[in-house]
Amino acid sequence: MKITSIKTTLAAIALAAVILPGCKKFLDVNDNPNATEKVDPEQILPSAQAAVMHVINSQYQTFGNFWAQYWTQLPNSSQFRSVEQYSSGPADFDRAWGILYAGALTDTDSLIVKQNQARYAQYAAIGWILRAYSFQLLTDGFGDVPLKDALMGTANRSPRYDTQQEVYDSVFSFIDHGLALMDPDSDYHPGDDDLLAGGDMETWIRIANTLKLRAYLRLTEVDAAKAQAGVEALYSDGALFLEDDVTLAYTSQGGNQNPLWAEVVALNTRNQGASSTIMDPLKANDDPRITRFYQLRVDSTTYRSTPQGTFDQIASNIALSYPNSATVLGPTAPGVLMSAAESYFLQAEAAQRGWGSGNAAELYRDGIRASFAFLGLEDDEATTYINSAPAAQWPANPADRIGAIITQKWFAMCGSQGFEAWTEYRRTGYPDWIEPSAASILGPGNMAQRFVYPQTELTRNGNFPGLKPIGERVWWDTK
Template sequence: MTTQYIKKSCLVLLAVSVIGLAGCKKYLDTNNNPNLSTTASPDLLLPAVQAAIGHVLGNPLQIYGSFWAQYWTQNPTSSQYRSIEQYASTTTDFDRVWRMMYPDALQDIQEILNMTQGKQSLNQYTAIALLMKAYDMQLATDAFGDIPLTQAATPNITNPTYTPQQQVYDSIFAYVDRAISLIDVNAEVTPSGDDLIFQGNMEQWLRFANTFKLRAYLRLSEVAPQKAAAGIATLSGANTMFLETDAQINYSTIGGNQNPLFSEMLGLGRTQNMVASETVTKFMTQNHDPREPVFFNYSTTAYTVDTIIGLKQGAYRGNAQNDTISLPTAAVGANGLNDKSANAPVKFMSAAESYFLQAEAVVRGWLNTGVPAQTLFTKGIQASFASYNVPGVSTYLASAPAAQWPGGTTAQIRAIIIQKWLAMTGNQGFEAWTEWRRTNYPDFFTTSAASSIGAGRMPERLIYPNSEVTRNANFPGIALIYTKVWWDAN
């Protein structure tokens, strides 16, 4: 590995508060003995990997996901994301997304796996690296469909072949199973501060692995239900541990260490491009949801005081009262005028999501841990409220129509996914949009008024990046934005 490659990793590390400049100087000092190895170690590369995935998850994928999951829409007074609302993205829009998932994350992951191979004392690094590889590849394949996989982490292969999405998922399951086999909650050597998500707590990583495996198998529910059921059955049993806390990276207000979405907003001169979508605010208002003012600011106009106002999706043209539209709050890192946005975490998976995943799997009859689906549904709502310290969960559970447990499998799955969507408001936008693609819930989304792709069509994938279209001789061909990925059978 070259010093330039290490420099890249160090620069990525500066995006998170727990990594200091001194760590980079250790490897970049020009006075270092030239006879010493310049190979980076797993404790340097692991946070680089997590920071890179956190950046793509919390910035471009958060933006696209939160627009298409109908949490946000384009502010009429600005124009940065109009193409997102027009469903008019181009190949050049996704070069950065691809770069962060492949050269910035996947190649570093492979370096960790190469370094730790056969070294039992480093098994916990291997396990986390495998989970990060599975997570990164799921993001990539859920976004684009078929992707490079087996040749993707080798820098000298400039034309990697593409792997069908179904086979990518088979590899994801294999990575997770291998990671689970290596995790030792009592291991003497574990990451500590260089693990930005759990600080080396391997019990939490085991919970993460089980929860992620559940998420990945449920993704196949509509296209390969028997395979999904068989995979989820391996998680049954009262002793299987799932996440009960949010798996996230925390950020600070220190320059270079802010939430990645807010950091970009600073780079755009604090221009507020996102405003509240009427789809989510109307639903929350109808259900008297106490989380609504946590995710969105009250309107600033006197006659709408103590009211949260959303704008119809894509209705940024001709809005006569743009000052009444509510903005996302600092809690989700999406308010460019509030410095507290810098502190918003990026959630890889949340406790609320964990409970809702379990609830759905139980309803489908695929998971048995001894906990009823209704109990898990309630715990998911409670976890969402607790994550943002929102009071009033008991009243909400007792009175909100959306919080009531219905009869029938279809109605129960609908209730679960809608509550998951509410919990992910502005903080897990890409996952919420992906779950909508899988289930068609919520079933009250509206087509953007600015759509350029034809009546009734909605975004179903990201477009392959220009870097692949123009440089990879094995590129399989452009897929249109409304072309569904393999597991999207609805």
């Protein structure tokens, strides 16, 4: 089993500077800054990738890690209190929405239009996959979003919204378009300008298949028949899935750091502490990953946490453990597009449901091992954990196995894939011990189930369908 990470440097990430800083065009779903510019795909590809990774590793990461209950607000500040209270408003989501539409998706359009040119067909193939990934990010966060009418520029500044079901249908179609174009033997493919896979089209095929598996499994609770048919078709076609972490390697140089670190720690606003929701089971299972997920405070000799949302119930001098500054919340902490651990857990779920090949228990353990490897821990540490930790045992009762798979996926995603962990919790209800934040304003038993539509849509889109409450479930969330 391969556990090595696919990483490239950020030499080309500065090309995204025309997109990532705040600008007036940036927040309009229909603005297309590159539409009239002659920009080569070699420049557009890293810009698109940087935009997607910026969203994953900034706003989506913050909300995901709080709502998956890895992080909680420190008692001596108020920076994330609205997140803990589930009271975030439209203005809080402007930037992520804008980066995806006016940044990543605009760039993928500029790649896709080159698909009939042999020199750029592989760029277009990657563009289709990034397009699918971006729309899944949008719809998993917001629910219904503009798709068919989006990105039309001045031809339509008030795009209609597509239902989440329609968006998912498009996601599958986009992936199929990308796979149909991919040719690992092509003489023309990206190189260092591909920040995520270095131009290795075999890797992009695995990314596409793994993304498709993720998307079909997202439908298990709303359309099990479609989920099953889609997964079975993947395996029937002999799909290969990721065995490596696909990451973006940030650097310590100005402008190239992990964006969440740049927005939080570098500005001396480090106000995330460890939540007891995960800290307690980490300790109870002697899980060595605790040392990679969190770090001791200089004034503490033990890992400390507090129940989610209890920032106003504990003393301000309690030294809660921070997210780890090397592996999670540091300038060079890698950004994760998809991890090997996630891939194995997806395959384990498919196998356990009887839709995919392979041994579910072995794939489950491979997922745990991949998580340890990603964090720089030794394989013998993973073996000890798998053999002895109660949380790692493969359930004898088949009815408990999906829960075990998702719970171990939740452990693996701590700090690095917060949004995906929260999203999987919404789909499955696992881990089953998560309770709403103590600071919730939504009433007993209620918690955040979606992002709130951004302020820019309220004020600019004539076809805006109206705000959805933060506690209202999205289409696929029926548990």
